[in-house]
Amino acid sequence: MGVPVMEPIKVDSVRSDERDLKLGFRDLVISGLSKCKILDVERNVQKSTIKLIFECPLRGVGKYDIKGKILLLDIFGNDDFEIKGKVRMTVEIKTKLIEKKGNTYWKVTGFDYSYDLLDKVKIDLKNLYDGDEQRAKPMLAAIDGAGNDLVQEVGGGIITQLVGKIVDILKNVFHELPTKDLEIA
Numbered sequence: 001m002g003v004p005v006m007e008p009i010k011v012d013s014v015r016s017d018e019r020d021l022k023l024g025f026r027d028l029v030i031s032g033l034s035k036c037k038i039l040d041v042e043r044n045v046q047k048s049t050i051k052l053i054f055e056c057p058l059r060g061v062g063k064y065d066i067k068g069k070i071l072l073l074d075i076f077g078n079d080d081f082e083i084k085g086k087v088r089m090t091v092e093i094k095t096k097l098i099e100k101k102g103n104t105y106w107k108v109t110g111f112d113y114s115y116d117l118l119d120k121v122k123i124d125l126k127n128l129y130d131g132d133e134q135r136a137k138p139m140l141a142a143i144d145g146a147g148n149d150l151v152q153e154v155g156g157g158i159i160t161q162l163v164g165k166i167v168d169i170l171k172n173v174f175h176e177l178p179t180k181d182l183e184i185a
Contacts, residue, residue: 006033006034006165006166006169007031007032007033007034008029008030008031008033009029009030009031009033009162009165010027010028010029010030011025011028011029011030011062011158011161011162012026012027012028013025013026013027013028014028014157014158014161015157016153016154016155016156016157018068018153018154020068020069021066021067021068021069021070021075021154022065022066022067022068023064023065023066023068023154024064024065024066025060025062025063025064025081025158026062026063026064026065027062027063028060028061028062028158029060029061029062030058030059030060030158030162031058031059031060032056032057032058032059033056033058033166035056035057036054036055036056037054037055037056038052038053038054039053039054039055039088040052040053041053043183047094048094048095048096048097049092049093049094049095050092050093050095050106051090051091051092051093052089052090052091052093053088053089053090053091054088054089054091055086055087055088055089055118056086056087056089057084057085057086058084058085058086058087058162059082059083059084060081060082060083060084060158061080061081061082061083062080062081063078063079063080063081064077064078064079064080064081064125065077065078066078066125066128070139070142070143070146070150071142071146073138073139073142075128075129075139076128076129076130077125077126077127077128077129077130077136078127079125079126079127080126080127081123081124081125081126082122082123082124083121083122083123083124083151084121084122085117085118085119085120085121085122085147085148085151086117086118086119087115087116087117087118087159088115088116088118089113089114089115089159089163090113090114090115091111091112091113091163091166091167092111092112092113093108093110093111093167093170094108094109094110094111094112095107095108095109095174096109097179103178103179103180104178104179104180105174105175105177105178105179106174106179106182107171107174107175108167108170108171108174111163111164111167113159113160113163115159117148117151117152120147120148121147121148121150121151122144122147123143123144123147123150123151124140125140125143128140
């Protein structure tokens, strides 16, 4: 059906350059989607939307670069990272009906999403301060204490790309399966 593999999802790069903090991730590999639990699926015929609510234990690994300030402290580094946490996502997919080969299909026209972090996010940045462990130790402790706030502040780009990949998969499914095979009468 032309559905790409969901596990793992690879993201070339994503940046979050804010006022006092420049942060980038590259060669990002996200796993955990195969362990997602769908909590709710709701279709609104009048609005032509499908809402999905699901929870996933996600893990991301790759390379990072950071320069700026976190909690008023200078930070810099460029090396490997790992981030882990459980997230609940709500995705509302906007659709329209199209006719093709005598069947009716859903075409995805857009999406909105929101997310909540369900547990404490673990963030591990290797080689902070060019490997100076004395300087890195208090910063890693501060990041550990504020991991969820950091994800909420700078993680939006990663979540947007992740949700976009999920929506792309659904686009392929909706393109191949007519609504009569997807709807419950």
